[in-house]
Amino acid sequence: MCGIVGYIGNRESQPILLEGLKKLEYRGYDSAGIAVFTEQGLEVTKTVGRLANLEGRLQGDPLRGTVGIGHTRWATHGKPSDVNSHPHMDNTLKFSVVHNGIIENYLELKEELMHQGHRFLSETDTEIISHLIAVEYEGDIVKAVQKAVRKMRGAFALGVLTEYEPDRLVAVRYASPLIIGIGEGEKYIASDIPAILEHTRDIYILNDGEMAVLTRDGVELMTVEGNPIAKDVFHVDWDLMTAEKAGFDHFMLKEIHEQPKAYRDTMRGRLSDDGKSVSLTELSITPEQLRAINRVHIVACGTAMHAGLVGKTIIEQLARVPVETDVASEYRYRSPIITPETLVIVVSQSGETADTLAALREAKRNGARVLAITNVVGSSVAREADDVIITLAGPEIAVASTKAYTSQLIAFYLFGLHYAQVLGTQDEAFVSHVLAAMQSLPEQVEKILSQAEVIKKIAESISRHANLFFIGRGLDYAVALEGSLKLKEISYIHSEAYAAGELKHGTLALIEEGIPVISLITQEDLQEKTLSNIKEVKARGADVFAVVNEGNEAEIAKSVDSLFAIPRTLPLLTPALSVVPLQLLSYYASLALGHDVDKPRNLAKSVTVE
Ligand code: F6R
Numbered sequence: 001m002c003g004i005v006g007y008i009g010n011r012e013s014q015p016i017l018l019e020g021l022k023k024l025e026y027r028g029y030d031s032a033g034i035a036v037f038t039e040q041g042l043e044v045t046k047t048v049g050r051l052a053n054l055e056g057r058l059q060g061d062p063l064r065g066t067v068g069i070g071h072t073r074w075a076t077h078g079k080p081s082d083v084n085s086h087p088h089m090d091n092t093l094k095f096s097v098v099h100n101g102i103i104e105n106y107l108e109l110k111e112e113l114m115h116q117g118h119r120f121l122s123e124t125d126t127e128i129i130s131h132l133i134a135v136e137y138e139g140d141i142v143k144a145v146q147k148a149v150r151k152m153r154g155a156f157a158l159g160v161l162t163e164y165e166p167d168r169l170v171a172v173r174y175a176s177p178l179i180i181g182i183g184e185g186e187k188y189i190a191s192d193i194p195a196i197l198e199h200t201r202d203i204y205i206l207n208d209g210e211m212a213v214l215t216r217d218g219v220e221l222m223t224v225e226g227n228p229i230a231k232d233v234f235h236v237d238w239d240l241m242t243a244e245k246a247g248f249d250h251f252m253l254k255e256i257h258e259q260p261k262a263y264r265d266t267m268r269g270r271l272s273d274d275g276k277s278v279s280l281t282e283l284s285i286t287p288e289q290l291r292a293i294n295r296v297h298i299v300a301c302g303t304a305m306h307a308g309l310v311g312k313t314i315i316e317q318l319a320r321v322p323v324e325t326d327v328a329s330e331y332r333y334r335s336p337i338i339t340p341e342t343l344v345i346v347v348s349q350s351g352e353t354a355d356t357l358a359a360l361r362e363a364k365r366n367g368a369r370v371l372a373i374t375n376v377v378g379s380s381v382a383r384e385a386d387d388v389i390i391t392l393a394g395p396e397i398a399v400a401s402t403k404a405y406t407s408q409l410i411a412f413y414l415f416g417l418h419y420a421q422v423l424g425t426q427d428e429a430f431v432s433h434v435l436a437a438m439q440s441l442p443e444q445v446e447k448i449l450s451q452a453e454v455i456k457k458i459a460e461s462i463s464r465h466a467n468l469f470f471i472g473r474g475l476d477y478a479v480a481l482e483g484s485l486k487l488k489e490i491s492y493i494h495s496e497a498y499a500a501g502e503l504k505h506g507t508l509a510l511i512e513e514g515i516p517v518i519s520l521i522t523q524e525d526l527q528e529k530t531l532s533n534i535k536e537v538k539a540r541g542a543d544v545f546a547v548v549n550e551g552n553e554a555e556i557a558k559s560v561d562s563l564f565a566i567p568r569t570l571p572l573l574t575p576a577l578s579v580v581p582l583q584l585l586s587y588y589a590s591l592a593l594g595h596d597v598d599k600p601r602n603l604a605k606s607v608t609v610e
Contacts, residue, residue, distance in 0.1 A: 002086070002100040003027050003072040004178065005195045006159040008169045008214050009186025014063050017070035020188075020195035021051055026244050026251075027192070028395025029072035030080035030378060034058075035087040035096040035161060036068035042096050042163045046071075046085035067166060069159040069189075071098035074395060075377035077106070078123025088127040090134035091119055094163045097133065099126040100191055101156035101176035102392070104269040107281075109151060125154075133160060141165050142213055142226075145172060149211075149224050155268065159189050169214040172224060173206035180204040180212050180219055182233065187214040193236055193243040201236045250597045252398035252490070256583050257449055260442035262403040263576070265392035266410040267438065275439065276432035278417045283387050285343075285369060287422045293343045293369070297336065298325040299359040300347035303401040306482040307373075307408035308347050310575045313475055314412045317572060318426055319419035328355035331362070338366035345371045345415075349396060349404035351379020360384055373411045375404050389415060398598045400490050402583045405482065406445075409576050413438060437570045441577065444567040448580045452588075454564055455581050458545055459588030461516075463491065468516040469507075469537075470582075471500040473530050476520035479575045483518060483582030490600045491589040500533035513541035518582070520547050521556060522566065522574040531559050547578050 003024030007013045017034045032054045033046020043063050047053045051072070071086035078084040087096045103109070106125035109132065114120070118131050132148035133141075141162045149158075155175035162168075171178055171189040181188030181196040181203050188196040189212070193203065204221065206212060210229065213220040221229045238247065248254035272279050296315055298308035305327055312323040326336070328346075338344065344363035348356045351374040360381060363370050372385035375393050382388045391407035417434060420426040462468060468487075470480035477499045484497035498507055500519070511517070517537045521530050534544055544560040553565050566577040590597045 002074050002191070003029060003195065004069070004098050004100050004157060004159050004189060004191045005071075006069040006098070006169050006171065006189035006214075007186065008067045008167070008216055009183065010066055010216065011186065012064060013066055013068035014058060016199070017068050018051065018055060018058075019198070020190060021070050021072050023194040023197070023240070023244075024072055024190075024192060025051065026397060027072070027074070028397070029074050031073045031075075031082070031085035032071065033085045033087055034063060034068055034070040035098075036063035036065040037161070037163070037166045038063055038065045042089070042093065042161060044087050044089060044096060046082060046087065048080050048082050048085060067161065067169060069096065069098045069161055069169070076102055076390065076392065077125045079378040084122045084124050086126055088122065088124065088130050090130040092134060095130045095134045095137070096161045097126060097130040098159045099129055099156055101174070102154045102265070102268060103128065103152050103156060104154035105152065129158065133162075137162070137164070139164075141168055141170055145170050145211070146224055146226055149174070155265065157191060167215055170211065171206065171214065172211040173208060174224070175208050178206045180206065180214065182219065185216050187216065187219055189214065192246070193238070194240055197236065197240055197243055202233050203236060204231050205234055250398065250587070252400055252402060252587055252597050255396055255398055255403045256580070256587065258394065259403045259406050259580065260445045262391070262393040262407045263410055263442045263445065265394070266407045267414070268392070270414050271435060275435060276428065277421060278414050278431070278435070280389065280414060280418045282389065283371075283418070285371070285387050289369065290419065290422045292341055293321065294341045296321055296323040296343045296345060297331070297338070297363070297368075298323060298345045298347065299328045299331045299356065299363070301328050301353050301355050303405045303482060303485060304347040304349060304356070304408060306478060306485065307405050307412065308345070309478040309481065310409055310475060311345065311347070311412035311416075313478070314416040314572060315419060318416035319423050320425045321419070321423075328353070328359040331359045338363055338368045340367040340369075342368040343371060344368045345373060346381055346385065347373045347408055348379070348381050349375045349401055351376040351381035357381060357384070371415070373408055375407065399600055399603050400486060400586070400597075406576055406579065410438070413573070434570060434572070437573055441569065441573065444569060444577055445580055447567055448577060451564070452584050455584040456588040458562060458564070459585045460592045462545075462585070463493065463589040463592040465493065465516055467494045467510070468518065469511070470495060470497040470518045470520070471503065471530070471533060472520035473500050473526040474523045475571070475575050476523050476526070476530070476578070479578050479582065480518070480520055482579055483585070486583055486586040487589060489603055490586050490595060490597055491593055492595065492601070493589060500530045503533055504536060508536060508540065511537045511540040511542050515542050517542040517544045518547070518585070519544055519560065520578055521552070522547065522549050522578050523571055524549065524552075525571070527552070531556070534559050547581055549574070
């Protein structure tokens with residue numbers, strides 16, 4: 001998730017931009033840069049790495065001027081590098097742009113511009129924006145930006161400067177956040193409030209499709225079509241820490257709430273224009289190569305491995321190819337049967353997990369083709385794999401993984417459908433039916449989140465127990481494993497996830513009066529079977545909380561003590577919904593026990609040792 005800061009006023013802009021960018025560091029970034037109007041014109045300094053690198057460069061050669069834009073980049077198109085960092089300019093070096101988000105049709109636009117003779121320096125989607133604006137410029141930067149924006153599809157927030165109009169800073173918001181700060185004789189733009197909180201507490205919050213034209217003395221607000229709009233000033237009374245968490249108490253809760261956006265972003269640009277088929281243009285594996293694959297191995301650790309368990313069912317159901325999912329630390333020592341006809345899918349949020357990386361190398365040594373699903377462009381896993389699907393969850397700060405897991409599920413759905421299209425195992429109507437259901441998932445997650453209070457009460461009651469169980473069958477079992485891990489890692493309550501039908505083979509001995517059993521019952525073809533297993537635990541005094549599909553509440557309420565209904569979707573897609581109440585359950589249980597939710601004991605965000 002990139003960070004944008006912009007300033008127009010009477011003070012030196014460089015320190016304001018750098019300080020602002022530092023306040024956005026929590027969003028994660030791999031490179032940074034600023035553009036400032038100096039006496040020489042519009043000048044840019046940018047570099048890969050931490051902000052300290054940028055500061056180092058600017059120390060010897062500062063950019064002096066009172067108008068500027070700055071950016072921290074979190075790579076999505078093109079690896080982290082000096083040249084891919086923002087701000088980007090056009091060929092005349094008169095226009096400079098910072099951008100947060102994704103331009104879906106950038107390749108098309110880039111090709112058109114190249115035909116017109118434009119030269120591009122970077123691999124980014126952003127660079128085309130400065131070129132487009134330059135093409136459209138006829139003496140009014142506002143009109144040029146509006147015309148350029150009309151040609152772009154996707155999600156973006158922009159800050160734009162042109163040397164032709166040094167007293168104006170233009171900002172646009174289209175599905176990526178952007179705010180305007182209002183000061184005396186100075187104005188700001190930023191991706192988030194912390195970046196400017198030290199200078200002003202009065203802001204305008206832009207909505208999608210809105211833009212602002214900033215001068216030292218005023219802010220003109222309008223739609224991207226150019227219709228003027230009026231807005232109330234929002235006065236921020238949060239402290240800095242609260243502002244970084246966008247008003248949420250913890251990063252984990254914020255990230256749980258970011259899942260609808262993460263789903264949309266991970267799907268964006270990966271469907272055909274009519275939304276009826278999948279188009280994974282980033283994959284270099286050809287249909288012939290994919291057809292030659294006779295088995296798939298999914299290898300990962302922890303939460304990512306749990307996404308891989310769901311991935312196994314997705315690929316087997318959609319593409320009808322046999323899949324095994326393994327824990328990475330076990331995989332390479334069990335002498336797995338890997339041949340050139342094996343596709344090995346490694347899944348890793350960080351892309352740096354030592355066990356996963358070792359498994360990837362083992363797979364390559366044995367001649368397999370490797371596909372990585374990762375959240376970090378330019379990570380070791382992304383660099384070493386043959387193909388990469390980037391999950392666009394944005395940086396995950398909380399140690400407990402939430403939005404990365406669900407974005408990995410989305411990546412598996414997309415890949416499974418792509419695979420099915422190539423093999424012809426599912427007809428077009430079915431693929432388009434699944435995609436339509438996937439597009440409803442973000443709203444359905446929002447609905448679950450709006451009922452968080454219900455889960456909070458359950459969490460408070462389970463937090464009083466030392467042990468509990470999660471049970472489910474089929475995909476519900478895969479999600480139960482993730483629910484149990486989440487609870488253990490942040491609340492330190494001992495829990496076990498069991499395939500519901502397996503309880504009677506020993507574990508029932510542990511079910512005693514009052515023990516909480518969290519049951520997932522979303523796979524309706526297995527519902528009766530799971531209900532029989534629930535009877536077994538109820539008979540021994542368990543207190544059963546169930547996660548069920550909407551519409552089944554009355555029926556299931558007869559067999560359980562309490563329940564939570566998730567919106568209806570296709571059985572294959574339910575993990576993308578049913579995990580959300582479990583994430584909330586562990587969050588609120590940890591909170592009730594007074595633990596450090598974002599930094600649980602004995603767990604690191606990136607495990608780079610074996
Ligand atoms: C759980 C968690 C860990 C990670 C695991 C793999 O919330 O964070 O179980 O999922 O260490 O990490 P990545 O996905 O970075 O390879």
